[in-house]
Amino acid sequence: MASPSQLTEHRAGRTRLPSEHGPLAALAAVPSAAVATVLLVPGYTGSKEDFAPLLDPIADAGLAVVAVDLPGQYESAGPVDEAEYVPARLGEVLAGVIGGLTPRPVIVVGHSYGGLVARAAVLAGADVAGLVLMCSGPARLPDGGRRTMLDASEPVLRKQGIAALQKLREAIDPTRRFADRHAGLDDLMRRRFLANSAAGLLGMAAGLRTEPDLVAELAAALRRTGTPCLVTCGQADDAWHPRDQQDMADRLGAPFALIPDAAHLPNVENPSALLDLLLPTWQAWLTR
Numbered sequence: 001m002a003s004p005s006q007l008t009e010h011r012a013g014r015t016r017l018p019s020e021h022g023p024l025a026a027l028a029a030v031p032s033a034a035v036a037t038v039l040l041v042p043g044y045t046g047s048k049e050d051f052a053p054l055l056d057p058i059a060d061a062g063l064a065v066v067a068v069d070l071p072g073q074y075e076s077a078g079p080v081d082e083a084e085y086v087p088a089r090l091g092e093v094l095a096g097v098i099g100g101l102t103p104r105p106v107i108v109v110g111h112s113y114g115g116l117v118a119r120a121a122v123l124a125g126a127d128v129a130g131l132v133l134m135c136s137g138p139a140r141l142p143d144g145g146r147r148t149m150l151d152a153s154e155p156v157l158r159k160q161g162i163a164a165l166q167k168l169r170e171a172i173d174p175t176r177r178f179a180d181r182h183a184g185l186d187d188l189m190r191r192r193f194l195a196n197s198a199a200g201l202l203g204m205a206a207g208l209r210t211e212p213d214l215v216a217e218l219a220a221a222l223r224r225t226g227t228p229c230l231v232t233c234g235q236a237d238d239a240w241h242p243r244d245q246q247d248m249a250d251r252l253g254a255p256f257a258l259i260p261d262a263a264h265l266p267n268v269e270n271p272s273a274l275l276d277l278l279l280p281t282w283q284a285w286l287t288r
Contacts, residue, residue: 010055017068017097021084024097025075026068027052029059036129036286037101040067041094043112043135044204047074047192050111053271054278061279064103070094070117072200074192085203087113087211091120098126105129107282112136112239112264113204116211119218128227130285132278135233135264137240138248139213146239146264150205157201165201166193215251222252228285229254232277234262234269 016023027048030037038058040051048067058065070090072078083089094117098106107130110118115136122131141147149172157165170190222229231249233242235258242258249256259266259273266274 008053010052011059012052012055012065012067015066017066018100019071019093019097021071021079021093022077024068024071026066027055028064028066029055030064030103031059031062033062034059034064034103035062036282037064037066037103037106038282039098039101039106039108040065041108041110041114041118042067042070042073043114044208045193045196045201046111046114049074049188049192050265051267054267054275057271057275057279061283063107063282066101068097070114070200072197072203074195078197078200080199082199082203082206085200086207087116087120088124089120090117090207091122091126092124094118094121095124095126098128105286107285108132109134109278110136111267113208116207119214122221122227123214123217130282131222131227131229132281133229133231133245133248134266135237135239135245137244138215138251140211141208141239142241142244144238147208150208154202154205157198162194162196162198162201166190169193215248219252222254228288230257230278230281231255232257232259232266232274234259234264234266236263239264 012027012029015026015028017026042048042050047069051067055065069076071093072085098121106128108118108128109132111134115133118131122128153165156168229252231245231254233245235242246256257277259270262269
């Protein structure tokens with residue numbers, strides 16, 4: 001059985017990645033003959049542990065794999081200025097992290113808010129061999145249950161603090177519907193949320209409310225560098241609607257794939273189907 005600190009057992013070790021905001025907590029597995037590195041970037045209120053089911057299979061495929069906490073998330077310290085957590089600024093930080101990774105080349109997978117950050121990293125000039133946008137959108141988080149929860153959270157967080165907000169989330173957060181499938185997930189989600197930086201939660205929430213549509217800019221950057229891209233999401237994604245993500249893929253000139261039996265967290269809800277998509281895609285990118 002997995003420990004309460006992870007979703008599944010894995011062989012990845014704990015490490016730290018240098019960044020302009022200080023060391024970032026990460027999980028990493030580097031096979032001896034690795035031919036590239038895959039960097040996994042989590043979403044709002046997420047962490048490196050969200051990718052636990054993917055770590056061993058990616059390493060077994062001969063790729064180094066690194067899952068990271070963004071600044072202010074879980075076990076990574078972050079700045080006190082909320083403005084430092086919008087995608088554009090975190091993208092600059094992530095671009096610096098990407099530049100220090102080995103072996104090269106580096107493929108980046110951004111989940112949800114992490115997709116907006118990964119996009120910003122590419123726009124900031126990060127040298128990547130491929131970009132996967134997973135359950136992420138073209139712009140701000142649209143109206144819906146998650147946006148309602150986001151808007152309701154800010155006054156609670158500002159007036160009562162993270163502990164009070166966690167109680168609210170436990171009462172109404174729709175992302176908890178899969179918790180009973182994974183031993184220890186409730187405990188992990190609670191502990192990591194309480195460990196988050198309040199400034200980080202507020203700043204990322206602001207980013208989710210205000211991020212502009214930068215698909216055209218990303219498409220131009222990908223064309224300029226010849227960088228391949230893939231857009232994917234769970235078939236029942238309840239953040240950005242799958243049709244909006246497919247439209248984003250069309251605008252990027254990128255393939256789009258739905259993951260069956262999954263919603264907003266296919267790396268947890270259906271990791272085998274996600275890996276069946278990602279591993280051959282990456283192999284094709286690396287051998288083209």
